[in-house]
Amino acid sequence: MTAVRTTCPYCGVGCGVLARADGAGGAAIAGDPDHPANFGRLCSKGSALGETLSLDDRLLHPVVRGVRATWDRALAEVARTFADTIRDHGPEAVAFYVSGQILTEDYYVANKLMKGFIGAANIDTNSRLCMSSSVAGHKRAFGTDTVPGTYEDLEQTDLVVLTGSNLAWCHPVLFQRLAAAKAARPGMRVVTIDPRRTATSELADLHLGLAPGSDVALFAGLLRRLAAAGRGDAAFIARHTSGLDAALAAAAAFDIGAVARVTGLGRGEIEQFYRLFAETERVVTVYSQGVNQSSAGTDKVNAIINAHLLTGRIGRPGMGPFSVTGQPNAMGGREVGGLANQLAAHLEIGDPAHRALVQDFWQSPQMPTQPGLKAVDLFEAVHDGRVKALWIMATNPAASLPDADRVTAALARCPFVVVSDVVQATDTSRYAHVLLPSTAWGEKDGTVTNSERRISRQRPFLPPPGETRHDWRQLAEVATRMGFPGFDWPDAAGVFREHAALSAHGNHGTRDFDIGAHAAIDRAGYDALAPFHWPQPAGEAPRARFFADGRFYTPDRKARFVATPYRAPAGRTGGARPLILNTGRVRDQWHTMTRTGKTARLTSHYAEPFVEINPLDARHLGLAAADLALVESDRGRALLRVLVTARQRPGSVFAPIHWTGQQASQSRIDALVAPHVDPVSGQPESKFTPVSLTRFAAGLYGFAVSRRRPAVEGLDYWALAPAAGGFRLELAALQAPADAAALLAAVLAPAAGAEVLAYRDVTRGIHRFAVFADGILDAALFLAAEPVETARGWLIGQLGQALDGAERLRLLAGRAGAGGADPGAIVCSCFSVGVNQIAAAVRGGACTVEAVGACLKAGTNCGSCRMEIGRLIDASRAAEAG
Structure with a gap:
């Protein structure tokens, strides 16, 4: 079979994949050596994609009110109910909740239907939960949602600051590019900033285990120090920025002592970080969910950007702030207005000229004049009855939104819920009145955009099974049945062509997003489309970096410093809830495990939901390793396996987001998280939930x-x-x-x-x-x-x-005995190598990660486990020395 070039459906790195169908519904998977995001590397999840293609749990035909139905019946039900709801209650009574898992073409059609023809802005996305604070921070500083740099900057810089990002587990291939660059240039320095000492911290020259939610204080103190030390780029500041005085006034209170009090860090380590940043010209600050998922997330983003603007370290090779997205197409959704406060092509709902431009292009009857409901508010509107018809596409809000039990109550109350998904049974689909079967990765046809603004093709290499249909076509057919023109594209190439044309419509260099070079692309060109950075206006080559010329997208074309006064997290610990719950991902799982949870290779690393706790806290609470603990907040509870580790900060605990009611009894961790949101971005506070832990007294x-x-x-x-x-x-x-x-x-x-x-x-x-x-x-x-x-x-x-x-x-x-081989807990998922095997190799003389790899292959594929192997080697040496 011929290999098909496509793109991995997991994180925002956007790795190229070579998929070779086996003719029996499966495929052999390899990294694409020619894709500029990964150059052939894949992480454990990407390597196992071929093992997730089975149809045993797939939704293969439409279901209407629990009964199998034809597409004609299902689409008629959706179109009629939406039209009736709009007639009786107005366009604000309907909403879409979509996902960074869908393709840009799907996103575009959903946005056009809701904002251009239904006439409301009530379309939001699960990307609101992962990167909307970055969007808001970019827009405040740059005038538009622009990521300035590229992955190459991580290889060209002299200092990488990783804050709120467990890159080793959440963006493994990008982490391996960084690790390789550091190995090639030992003078490169890496700083990690995270309450947890994660696998990423193993690469760090300095780890700052700051108190949860204190990032603004740390970076405000950095801004103050840089200015006081004369490290500002006076010419850049004068010509290309505004607002510095207000930003410095907000940071004035954060001398070293104040920063130490708020962050819990030692004065010496703060000084070391500030000195490294001040004395290194080429600095990249990489940030992700640990920054974004906060009630002060937008201020955290701007505090980081402020430091780069002050020093003029932006837009040039090896320097700049860099947001890495969690989902494969979070960026694509931002390009087409997938968020409730945006229009397509990076245009603004609140700008009458922008609304007129899009309405003229779409020839639409009406446009919303105000932003729609952001994710948390949207589901609150479902709960109180303002939203009466809801279409959920490629996401599982019953498990992934904060205050998840209230979300399920909202879905149960909603008069009409449509769910488009690839999986028959999820925590959300049980509430659907209409279930629509969607094509999955391997069958979908379209584009995605990764964290460095690189657009790549996702190409089908398997036929759509059963009666599945592409998400964009489902939306287009409902639009047509509702009587709306302009939804009659013959294929995904037609949708992309229109999307590209809109990006150039009335642009003339005034907006960052412009891919007008592809506005006339035909099917053959679309099929052959190679990965490219945007922007690419008509007649021009793609541009890799923004802002090297000092020109931004604000009205005066100057970047804005933003004042970021410190605000404590929205939750409060103490009394009955003395610990802080932090949530996040684990290495081998993805979102709610509908794909990664299908393969034993990926569940072998962590097979059940768990909570990490520091030994001091565990001892105080009477918890031992492998106990079960009831984790409770004021919103909900979960029952989790106890993992005692000194890598967890005292006073804080960590639990992963992945497990749902499909895989465990009480594991929906977002049922505990309160719906506190950032006032600017609407992003929830997922990293700071006051909780209590009590031992589950199992008999x-x-x-x-x-x-x-x-x-x-x-x-x-x-x-x-x-x-x-x-x-x-x-x-x-x-x-x-x-x-x-x-x-x-x-x-x-x-x-x-x-x-x-x-x-x-x-x-x-x-x-x-x-x-x-x-x-x-x-x-x-x-x-x-x-x-x-x-x-x-x-x-x-x-x-x-x-x-x-x-x-x-x-x-x-229960034991292998002397003649048997017990691999122990799995460390390397790619080759199913366990801790006992690694320990034996170390005892046999394999005293480096490379030597263990040569002996067992562990760590030689995706490299995600290399940090863990290194810890095991160090532990073995320490034990021998003791």
Whole structure:
């Protein structure tokens, strides 16, 4: 089969992928060596894309009110209900909630339909949750939402400041580019700023473990220090900026002592950071969700930008502020007005001239004059009945929005909910009156834009399964049924052509976003479109960087300094909620796991939801490693496995965002997060939730493996994940059952005639069962009064194996024994290499990450685990020295 060049559907790095269909619904996946974002590298998630293409959980046909329907019936229902709602309650009574997972063409059509023809601005996106503070900060400073630099800047700089960004896990390929650059130029310095000591911190020359939410104070102090030390670029400031005096006045209170009090950092480490920044000409400051997801997120962004404007370090090779986006097409959505406060082509709803320009281009009957409802406010409007018809596309707000239980209550109340998705069952789809089956990655056809403004093609290499349709076509057909003209594109190329033409319409260099060079692109040109940076006006080559000429997009073409007075986070700790909950991602999972959760390779690193806690806090609360803890806020609760680690700051805990009601019993972490938002961007405060932790007093813990999906109904705690050859299950109950065999029957349902081996130690509360069918291991269940200690990786490897008498006894013991091989907890997902294997290699003389890679291949593919391997090597050396 011919390899198809496409783009990875995960993070904002935008890696090129070579996909070679196997003719049976699957594909071989490799990195594209010619794509300028990754040059052939893929992370663990990207490498495993071929394992996520199965159709077992796909939504393959429309469903209307629980009954399979034709597309004609489903689209008629959507168009009629939307039209009736608009007639009876006005256009503000309908809303779209879309996603950075859809393509730019999908985004464009949704925006055109809502803002140009329905006539309201109630279209927002889950990108509001990850990067809208960056958008707001860019617009305040630059006059438009412009990312100044490129990935090459990370390789050309002398100092990289990574703040609020666990780049090693959230943007792994970009992190590997940085690590390679640092290895090639050892004089390069890296500073990480994060309350947690993450895998990214292993690369750092200086780590600043500041107090959550104190970033503005740190960067205000930096601005004050730079100005006082005469490090400002006086000519740049005078010619190309305004507002410095107000910014300095807001920063005046932040001398070293004040910064130390607010951030909790030592004066010496603050001084070291300020000195590095002041004395290094080429500086790139990379920031992500840790900055954006805050009730002061926009001020954090502007505090960072202020330091770069003061020093004139922007728009030139190796220098500038750099926002890295979380989703594959968060940038594409920004280009076409996917946020409720934007119009397409980086035009503004509040500007009458901009509205007229877009309305003229679209020939639309009406345009909104005010911004629409941002994500949190939108779902509050659904809850109180202002929004009566809602279309959700390619996202799972019942799990991912803050105050998630209120979101589910809102969806349950809404008179009409449409969900377009690729997956049959999600926490959101259960509330849908109409389910529309969408094409997925591998079937979709369009474009995405990565964090460095590079537009790339996503090309199909698999046929659309069942009755699935592209998202843009679903929207266009509903628009046509509602009587709106201008939605009759023949293909995605036609949508892109119109999008490009609008970007050039009335532009003449006055706006940053212009891809008019592609306004007349035909199908063949679209199919062959190579990755390119925007802008690319008609007749010009793409431009990599902005602002080197000192010209911005404000009315006076000067950049604005923005005053950023420090404001404490919206939540308050103390009393019943003494700890601060920080949320985020883990290395091998993506969003709500509808794709990454399908492959055992990616669930092997972390197979169940967890909460990280510092040893001091754990000891105070009576929590031990592998306990279960009830994590509670004023909004909700979650039940999570305890992970005790000194890498977590005392007073704070961390839990990942990925697990939902589809994978675990009580794991929707956003049910705990309050809907506090930044007043400018509307982005929620996802990094600062006051919580309490209490030990879950389980009377029974269990671990099971099975070739068939276990039944979990009735368990007080469960977490289910795929495993090689079947499934793995963690479980717990408040009370041990009177009959452990009954629990075996309920959870694993051994077939009639199956052979069941059992071991019981009633005094210690231990019960172990192994189920054999036709002589091979079909399932096993391990129960105990304490967290179950077994060689999980080894046990999973026994599924489907024929075992003799001695091997069966070892199985019931839960250990591989002297002759067996237990890989231990998986460190390298790409090659399924565990901690025990790495430890053995180190004992055998592999004392560097490279040596471990040569021995085991671990760390030689995506490199995401290299920092963890390095920690294991250091720990082994320390143990030997002790």
